[in-house]
Amino acid sequence: MARRGIISILIICIILFIISLFEYAAVSKNSYGSIRRRDSFKAHKLYSDLRNSLATDEPPLNDTNRSRRCEPMHVGFVCSGHKSNLYLMTLLKSILFHRNKPLHFHLIVNKFSDKVLRTLFETWDIPQVTVSFYDMNDYLPDIRWVPNSHYSGIYGLLKLLFPTVLPNVEKIIILDTDLIFTSDIDELWQLFNNFDYLHAIGLVENESDFYLSKKSTIWPAIGRGYNTGVILYRLDRLRNMQWDKLWTRVSKKAALMYGSTSLGDQDIMNTVLKQYPHLVYDVPCYWNTQLSDHTRSESCYKNNKIKVVHWNSPKKFNVNNRDGEYFRSIYKTFLEMNGDLVRSVLYDCHNISGDNSQNQRDVCDDFTKGTLNKWRTLLFFRNFEYIPVDYDVTFVAQLSYDRLQMVEELTKHWEGPISLTLYVTDPEFQQANKYLENSEILQERTNIAYHAVFKNGDYHPINMLRNVGLRNVNTPYVFLADIDFLPMFGLYNVIRNTLSASPKGLTKKALIIPAFESQRYRNRFPRNKVELLQMLENKSLFTFRFDVWASGHSPTNYTRWRNAKSPYTVKWEPDFEPYVVVRRDVTEYDGRFMGFGWNKVSHIMELECQDYEFLVMHNAFIVHQPHSPSYDIAKFRMSPIYRMCLQNLKELFVEGLKTKYGRSFDNKKVSIDPIIS
């Protein structure tokens, strides 16, 4: 009897001890980013806690296991249009700034975003980042049938398709583009370890009262429902349960009962989870702090450190929120952050030899290896809508931020399409975008394509910038110009008329638009050729660079131009650098020429090697507007290294022409130093 008593007490003690050990283990495991569940579903909570402690299909991550630690995290987005491209770039900066592990991005995109974002990632060149693209056209038929009235259109619905789109990926985080991370995405990724064996989708509670409404058109949800701005998907489990059939079946039924969805994928997700509540894992609110108007987000962020800010109001960053200024500051920090700074290799998860390379660099590396450099590029960052007309021609130019104010004037002189490549820092880019948005004159012009190339290094990569503009036109012809020139009024149509009269188009032909210069501010612009000739006469206008760099334009033969009644052919001469209209498939500029000197000369020289005919337009002109000298000229004048490197590069370039075209230039013809001194 006593012995039995001892034994039973011992058993009770041992059970108590084991239970306490279990609790210890549970707390240890959750010590990083521990989960606070909502109070509303207490029964569900207890049930899932129990399952949590029994979960077996996921071994805990071992931090000393480097290869495991360095496995990429998968992150998915849906992107279409210039606005979501812009948002995405800022979101990516915030993710990449905080991350410490490799990432694999999966983007479902339309054709436009495919082009823009491929270029962005290719030129951003971030180590330990892999990117895969998926054409949304392949998947739209699967969702187009869903009746939907959400402001973001049907694209959000594509988020439901990731289990099908990525058949070989196990788990992924899906993000809306209107988010900002203020912590390491790895912390979010680690929440997958808290999933029990039934959990397949991790979501944060929806912070508005939308789903609490009793209206008959609101799709069903558990309590307040979930927000789909941040989703954790166990894709493997979703595929096992035939997720695609499941959500389709549920939402077809729901559509019959409640009508079209108001919030797209979010309605569908909530209605599915209402029926299958065991699928959902409750992610803590600070991983998706929703700042739309009238939300309860305050109760979340007052008690927790926010890790993801979600601008899910249609007003976006102008949302009414007591603490809006604080959150806007965080957002602005990433808007203005130099995106190139996330390019450096992580100190963990790599095997490369470190950064001693800079000691071995040649002084001219920036020049001779200029084409190898990568400049982050965001194409078409504003709305561009233009269908070319017959014999259409695009004005192509590049500019830095301080020349931006010249664009308005340009548009008064050129009504046709324009392709502008801005060379800017991240803060300048934001300023420029704001300026373009607010300019009454420019707002109205949807035929201007704006591209941003982000500053990197000390030299202005002028020819690379020109190529960005040149490669992204949709007209058959381009006018290769500079931003500090104003075309004569009507030039666009004069060029088109000339082209329409030219039977073979401009095959191996370049139309030269003669260039003049005004040396004074506040000069009046000549209304026509007659007035221009008068102004030349009374010396209020001059032929371009006549006094400092005559050989650049003298082959145009200004004397003949004065009385010419029709276009005339001129011969190429060394250092010739006219402004020309050519076919858009013209050979590109040599990207190695950076900063000041020989950047246009080399291009025209290559056209000469390709046997181009140079035809001067008798009825056209452009006028250079005075401005402060650029830094690049100042730098060149000061630096003997710059001069030396440019000289080396010129020699390399001329050798290259010989190899490529078999054409050699004797020393007399290639000037040794054609630079203003």
Next chain:
Amino acid sequence: MARRGIISILIICIILFIISLFEYAAVSKNSYGSIRRRDSFKAHKLYSDLRNSLATDEPPLNDTNRSRRCEPMHVGFVCSGHKSNLYLMTLLKSILFHRNKPLHFHLIVNKFSDKVLRTLFETWDIPQVTVSFYDMNDYLPDIRWVPNSHYSGIYGLLKLLFPTVLPNVEKIIILDTDLIFTSDIDELWQLFNNFDYLHAIGLVENESDFYLSKKSTIWPAIGRGYNTGVILYRLDRLRNMQWDKLWTRVSKKAALMYGSTSLGDQDIMNTVLKQYPHLVYDVPCYWNTQLSDHTRSESCYKNNKIKVVHWNSPKKFNVNNRDGEYFRSIYKTFLEMNGDLVRSVLYDCHNISGDNSQNQRDVCDDFTKGTLNKWRTLLFFRNFEYIPVDYDVTFVAQLSYDRLQMVEELTKHWEGPISLTLYVTDPEFQQANKYLENSEILQERTNIAYHAVFKNGDYHPINMLRNVGLRNVNTPYVFLADIDFLPMFGLYNVIRNTLSASPKGLTKKALIIPAFESQRYRNRFPRNKVELLQMLENKSLFTFRFDVWASGHSPTNYTRWRNAKSPYTVKWEPDFEPYVVVRRDVTEYDGRFMGFGWNKVSHIMELECQDYEFLVMHNAFIVHQPHSPSYDIAKFRMSPIYRMCLQNLKELFVEGLKTKYGRSFDNKKVSIDPIIS
């Protein structure tokens, strides 16, 4: 017997259960920022772990206790000289970017840093930040006796004095200025809770082998010793144990045995702790990741997420480190970060009413309340060493980044002292500083004071910028100029000669330097008055703004100037805005005038109200250099609001003059719209 057995087993069970509960509690408490101790001092570690678990004098922080949570953290620095001011600004950006609680900064400063940093904090205007300054001269006698050979001089030793300097503060974090935070400083602050009842100083292990050396001149340390770049001080405990006497006694003895300290305060700290090891709490390495050459930091950051980067090499950011590029990127991010973004009020720890104020703003607020705005200002950000000579005069001007290239040319025309106020963004500031550092011409000039004012808002606060320059000169006279003017060669001495001949100095007197303009680039600069008159004749030079804004300078009476052989007095007329030499205590510019228009006019008008005599210098001139029109002019031309607000402000200003000086201007005399249109 059996009953006793049952009871004793029961007791054992209960003890086991209680122990397990204790462990549970310990893990919970450490879940955020748990401590990993170094393996090297295992015995010490066990001992201190034991004490940790018994620590009782510090109740755990209760997160729901808002008033406690919002108590400020105290952070101390020692700062002297323009370099440490610069470092500090970047370190502060990194701390403020991550922080979520109020902060109280304590700065021990020399006279120079006192002035600069007071201005910085006053103009930065960060909510929930308090700053206290302590004059290092009051404390230098306490440390000057310490024999020291560290490159940073004796200032580091001041870190030992915080217990005395702050008699009423309990605990404080002391930081070197060459650090960057990559996490919330509150996490570091929370480590105070892990101190046991004997711990008074928290430190990170020194990551070099310095103290392991057997040399007889190395001061003693425990193992590798500790690094003093980051210190956690329990000031109350240190005062209780008479810390000041303790470290003085220990280091006087040590100095006799080992000679002068190599590493200043760090040697002293280590030698004290060698004798009193129970005082030190081991802070995890990632709170002070030391990136000097040849350190073992890699073993720390490969296994932990870094929270503080310490650039403690004499080479600073050019340190040789395999992962240097990665750490430099983090550093650059904060260098370039817009510091104004940390200005927003924390979403926690405040009771103010939120940010609806912007809806109630008047369209002219930027103008009429211009003087209330705060622009973050960093004075003397480069080395300035200048002792004024007799009748000395400083050239004062403000400029934006795009005018920076004009400075070199200016220095060729003006050999005297110059005060330049740069209006820049944070990235532009870094670029500008780099440019100034690399300019061979400017490097040599230590008589140029550079001040940075950081961009904020859409309007260029031109008069506020002029005042910054004006307030920070050390010569008796100032030449109030603009950056786009070049003085005639020798003007500096011509002015000084004139001043030396003027018996009463310039009391109530302004010397006018006549202004001319060149409308062309590549114009030659007139060597003297004779040449200038010739150039006026042949129209290669003009009187300034003769064609668009004649009333600004016509009162100078250019006709009389041509033949004047001595200075002559002219009368003020409306819209007069000459460039003048005055005493440095001249009335300041009215800061409300921003952007383009009436900014100088208003100043000269106020001098007129003060009965200044305007004396034109017959033997002096300045020439305006052409440049692209500024954004502000472009903005003004476009915006009717700008024009309206300026008009309102002018009326306000004239009313103000009437109140202040009893002088009224009839409508005829105050032009209604003196703006270029």
